[in-house]
Amino acid sequence: MSRIPGRVPTTPPTLADVAELAGVSRQTVSNAVNNPDLLRADTLERVQQAIDELGYSPNRAARNLRTRASHLIGLRINAAQEGTANALMDRFVHSLVETSREAGYHVLLFAADHQDPLSGYDDLLRSTAVDAFVITDTYLGNPQAAWLETRRAPFVAFGRPWGVEEPRHPWVDVDGAAGSELATTHLLDRGHHRIAWIGWRRDSWIGEDRRAGWSRALRARGLPTTGLASRVEDTVASGREASAVLLDEAQPSAFVCASDTLAMGVLHTLAERGLVPGRDVAVVGFDDSQVAQVVPPGLTSVRQPLEDVAVEVVKALEGLLGHPPYVGPGVLLAPTLAIRGSS
Amino acid sequence: MSRIPGRVPTTPPTLADVAELAGVSRQTVSNAVNNPDLLRADTLERVQQAIDELGYSPNRAARNLRTRASHLIGLRINAAQEGTANALMDRFVHSLVETSREAGYHVLLFAADHQDPLSGYDDLLRSTAVDAFVITDTYLGNPQAAWLETRRAPFVAFGRPWGVEEPRHPWVDVDGAAGSELATTHLLDRGHHRIAWIGWRRDSWIGEDRRAGWSRALRARGLPTTGLASRVEDTVASGREASAVLLDEAQPSAFVCASDTLAMGVLHTLAERGLVPGRDVAVVGFDDSQVAQVVPPGLTSVRQPLEDVAVEVVKALEGLLGHPPYVGPGVLLAPTLAIRGSS
DNA sequence: TTGAAAGCGCTAACAC
DNA sequence: GTGTTAGCGCTTTCAA
Numbered sequence: 195m196s197r198i199p200g201r202v203p204t205t206p207p208t209l210a211d212v213a214e215l216a217g218v219s220r221q222t223v224s225n226a227v228n229n230p231d232l233l234r235a236d237t238l239e240r241v242q243q244a245i246d247e248l249g250y251s252p253n254r255a256a257r258n259l260r261t262r263a264s265h266l267i268g269l270r271i272n273a274a275q276e277g278t279a280n281a282l283m284d285r286f287v288h289s290l291v292e293t294s295r296e297a298g299y300h301v302l303l304f305a306a307d308h309q310d311p312l313s314g315y316d317d318l319l320r321s322t323a324v325d326a327f328v329i330t331d332t333y334l335g336n337p338q339a340a341w342l343e344t345r346r347a348p349f350v351a352f353g354r355p356w357g358v359e360e361p362r363h364p365w366v367d368v369d370g371a372a373g374s375e376l377a378t379t380h381l382l383d384r385g386h387h388r389i390a391w392i393g394w395r396r397d398s399w400i401g402e403d404r405r406a407g408w409s410r411a412l413r414a415r416g417l418p419t420t421g422l423a424s425r426v427e428d429t430v431a432s433g434r435e436a437s438a439v440l441l442d443e444a445q446p447s448a449f450v451c452a453s454d455t456l457a458m459g460v461l462h463t464l465a466e467r468g469l470v471p472g473r474d475v476a477v478v479g480f481d482d483s484q485v486a487q488v489v490p491p492g493l494t495s496v497r498q499p500l501e502d503v504a505v506e507v508v509k510a511l512e513g514l515l516g517h518p519p520y521v522g523p524g525v526l527l528a529p530t531l532a533i534r535g536s537s
Numbered sequence: 538m539s540r541i542p543g544r545v546p547t548t549p550p551t552l553a554d555v556a557e558l559a560g561v562s563r564q565t566v567s568n569a570v571n572n573p574d575l576l577r578a579d580t581l582e583r584v585q586q587a588i589d590e591l592g593y594s595p596n597r598a599a600r601n602l603r604t605r606a607s608h609l610i611g612l613r614i615n616a617a618q619e620g621t622a623n624a625l626m627d628r629f630v631h632s633l634v635e636t637s638r639e640a641g642y643h644v645l646l647f648a649a650d651h652q653d654p655l656s657g658y659d660d661l662l663r664s665t666a667v668d669a670f671v672i673t674d675t676y677l678g679n680p681q682a683a684w685l686e687t688r689r690a691p692f693v694a695f696g697r698p699w700g701v702e703e704p705r706h707p708w709v710d711v712d713g714a715a716g717s718e719l720a721t722t723h724l725l726d727r728g729h730h731r732i733a734w735i736g737w738r739r740d741s742w743i744g745e746d747r748r749a750g751w752s753r754a755l756r757a758r759g760l761p762t763t764g765l766a767s768r769v770e771d772t773v774a775s776g777r778e779a780s781a782v783l784l785d786e787a788q789p790s791a792f793v794c795a796s797d798t799l800a801m802g803v804l805h806t807l808a809e810r811g812l813v814p815g816r817d818v819a820v821v822g823f824d825d826s827q828v829a830q831v832v833p834p835g836l837t838s839v840r841q842p843l844e845d846v847a848v849e850v851v852k853a854l855e856g857l858l859g860h861p862p863y864v865g866p867g868v869l870l871a872p873t874l875a876i877r878g879s880s
Numbered sequence: 881t882t883g884a885a886a887g888c889g890c891t892a893a894c895a896c
Numbered sequence: 897g898t899g900t901t902a903g904c905g906c907t908t909t910c911a912a
Contacts, residue, residue, distance in 0.1 A: 205605075206663055208889055219899045224891060234897060251663035255607065256889030258598035259904050262548075266645070274631050277830045284627045288617050292648045300666070301646040302609070305635045320549055320594035323643070430831050458831040465833040485828045487620045488773050488801040490808040551905055562883045567907060577881060599905030602888050 207248040216244035227252060258322075266302045267294055267511065268324035270314055272331070273306065277430065279454035279485040282498065283330065286352065289504035290328065297508050299325075312341055319347050326511055328352060332365070339363065350510040352503060354524065356399035364510035365524045366503050370400055370480075373496035373529040374407035374450055377478040380494070380531055381448045382415055386476060390446035391423040392436045392456045401425070404452045404480065422446060426456070433459020441467075447475060448537070454479035454486045457493055461536075476537040492534025499527050550591040559587035570595060601665075609645045610637055610854065611667035613657055615674070616649065620773065622797035622828040625841065626673065629695065632847035633671065640851050642668075655684055662690050669854055671695060675708070682706065693853040695846055697867065699742035707853035708867045709846050713743055713823075716839035716872040717750035717793055720821040723837070723874055724791045725758055729819060733789035734766040735779045735799045744768070747795045747823065765789060769799070776802020784810075790818060791880070797822035797829045800836055804879075819880040835877025842870050 213220045218241060225232045226241040233241070244250075258264045269290065271283065291301045302324055307313040315338065318324045325348065329338050332353030342349045343362060355361040374391075381389050391408045394401030409419045421444045426432035433456035440446055441463065451457040457479030464471050471477050472491050479486050482497035506525045513520035556563045561584060568575045569584040576584070587593075601607050612633065614626065634644045645667055650656040658681065661667045668691065672681050675696030685692045686705060698704040717734075724732050734751045737744030752762045764787045769775035776799035783789055784806065794800040800822030807814050814820050815834050822829050825840035849868045856863035 206665060209891095210889080220889090221891080221900080222898060225898085228891080232897070237897075249663060251660060253602070253889050254664045254666045255598050255601035255605075256904090257891080259596070259602050259888090259906085260890045260892080262598075262904075264598065271631060271634060273635075274628050276827070279827055279831050281624055281627065281827060284624065285617055287646070288614060288648075291614060291646045292616075295648050303630070303634045303644040303646060305631075305638050317594060320592060321597045322549060323597040455831065458833070462833040483827070484619070484622055484624060485831055488622050488798065488828055489832050490801070490805040552907095553905080563905090564884080564907080565882060568882085571907080575881070580881080596905050599888090600907080602890085602904090603906045603908080605888075 206253070207250045208253065209250075211248055212241065212244045212250050215248060216241045262322065263325050263515075264323060265299050266324045267299050268302050268304060268315070268318050268327045270304050270306050270327075270329070278428065279458055279479075279483040280428075280481065281483045281485075282481050282500070286330070286500045286504065289501045290507065293501075293504040293508045294511075297512055299508070299511070311337055315342065315347070319345060325515055326350070328507055328511070332356065348511075348514040348519070350507050350514065352507060353400075354526075361524070362521065364514060364521050366506040366510065366527070367524065368498045368503065368527050368529050370404040370529075371407035371410065373480060373498075373531075374404045374452075375411045376407075376529065376531045377450045377480075377494070377496055378408045378411035380533065381450065381476055381478065381537060382411065382417075384448075384476065384537060386448040387417060388422065388444065388446040389417075389448045389450060390437075390440045390444060391419075391450055391452075392433055392440070392460065393423070393425055393452035394428055395425050401452050408450050428453055428455055430455055430459045430462065433457065434462040435459070437463040438466075441475075449475065449477045451477070451479050454481050454483040454493065454495055457495070457536075458485060458489070461489065461493070471536040478531075478537055482532045486532070486534070490535070492536060494534045494537040495532050496529050497532045498529050502527050549596070550593045551596065552593075554591055555584065555587045555593045558591060559584045605665065606668050606858075607666060608642050609667045610642050611645050611647060611658070611661050611670045613647050613649050613670075613672070621771065622801055622822075622826040623771075623824065624826045624828075625824050625843070629673070629843045629847065632844045633850065636844075636847040636851045637854075640855055642851070642854070654680055658685065658690070662688060668858055669693070671850055671854070675699065691854075691857040691862070693850050693857065695850060696743075697869075704867070705864065707857060707864050709849040709853065709870070710867065711841045711846065711870050711872050713747040713872075714750035714753065716823060716841075716874075717747045717795070718754045719750075719872065719874045720793045720823075720837070720839055721751045721754035723876065724793065724819055724821065724880060725754065725760075727791075727819065727880060729791040730760060731765065731787065731789040732760075732791045732793060733780075733783045733787060734762070734793055734795075735776055735783070735803065736766070736768055736795035737771055738768050744795050751793050771796055771798055773798055773802045773805065776800065777805040778802070780806040781809075784818075792818070792820045794820070794822050797824050797826040797836065797838055800838070800879075801828060801832070804832065804836070814879040821874075821880055825875045829875070829877070833878070835879060837877045837880040838875050839872050840875045841872050845870050 209220045212223045304314045327349040330352045351365040354367045393405045424436040426436045437460040449460045460477045479495040482495040486493035486495040552563045555566045647657045670692040673695045675694050694708040697710040736748045767779040769779045780803040792803045803820045822836050822838040825838040829836035829838040
């Protein structure tokens, strides 16, 4: 098969086209692409020239079929939560896409089906559309992780497998307790003594973890925590109500929150009472969302190192898909604190 | 090739496995999957049963190779802009993923390379990794659109091809002028007469479009616009400075902004001056970001119907990839106004 | 309505 | 080092 020069080809050039132009066999072209060191320098040069001239790029489908690999990583995205400050996923997706590319992978997005949390995973797996998954919500009893394990599907979790002693899959997480400890200590250093906590309900392991950092920091200075904590839903309204109650009953001078969403609730209460965040009452959030960055006077917030998370996730992925597959220990990363006007 | 019962297969079942189990030929199984009406009811039933029993799903790579289609749509995501309220992309990606699935497509994400705006596109195209692209930033002279057209690559643009008289590619956009007109009229109805505009620099077509809606609404009521408009960078700081200057020099009672980011800048100025948004000065933003939704007392904002945009984009995509390909006229959708405490 | 043959473009295994 | 052969799993002819 040869091309008519000067005409836009209807179908991209193939290995055979390159081979013909370079005057070598197809296999040699394949080697030039995949194992260049197997070729003699002059042959490689000639083949490379033909590749450039034709604008050849290996057909993915053919390569995938042959190698039984798609070089695609599946990532399920959940419906964006309106009315919250939660944009964590967005930043993570960016980082993951960027990092994956360097490892030769692309990210395939698929949607969550509310009826069946496993749908999507099953399809992609059985049709060998993706090589592995990245899962992001690892609450206790998360069915995906367990199911993927029984299917022997390669996957890496962003989030610890809470309550599982010996996970058999790689995971990467951010130390939430360290994050709120950082936030609380920051407030202590600013001279605050009565620091309240607004977090999530007790059944959230992540929430309890973050809460532990707050109480640890206070206890380290011999300060009491009683009456200073509240456990609510992760909504702005809940944060507003909880902070109003705490202000009335416990007179805290500062709030540490399990999320920026809750922290925004606190800002609502302050605005209603004519209190100025950072001057009258200090507030710290969690996740360093865009909201934290732009709201006046700036919301101090715990920032997860999502770029590093992505790097570790891709590392784990490469191990998992290597020959032989390798499962390393879980990776726990330390968050930082983005300090702004609210504290 | 047959499976050992009770053992997890190392490789997924193939067409041949199903054929053997159902006692038919491979083609019949293929027909059962792709052209069920070609089969007799009882044969179809038998094949279907075998498919279910084996958990068969057609191998994507093989199908892609044969049909010269990947059923993948490429979407390039740009680095998330920190410090802005811009989360438009996030919502759009969700909608697109969801809508694409219904049309049998998955979304493949790839990263932007800052050096070369075309990198990524070229690779994916030549390796036939995606069937089409969705491009999202259609500023004037956007090289991607022009380049993709010369490559005859199928793509749909979210955004009008500004300045191009007869675009040959499908596009879907939201009427920005209608959006700011909606916002301005809303403020007029609330009794405001001096309504300022803070928008982007003149070289932004989108910005000029949105600005036109503001001036149109004012002129419709015979109100002046002179001295009430400002054109700045899309940052919180610029919005803050511009609003401070406008307040001093033109005494507006309300602001309409080209973005939520700029509107947040206005809120900064108000906070600094002890003014209460919605009571002392009204503010309206653009894009209905999470920030608008959670900032006290709620930022009124123009909301783009991204779900509808995604539906139209996928429709256009299906036309483009149909036989024969069909390119419909551009689609312009009307935004709505999310009214909150700031107005 | 069902089956047989061919081939999409590539790479693994082996021969030379 | 380079070429030959075979086959990944599927669908598209075409024949029965």
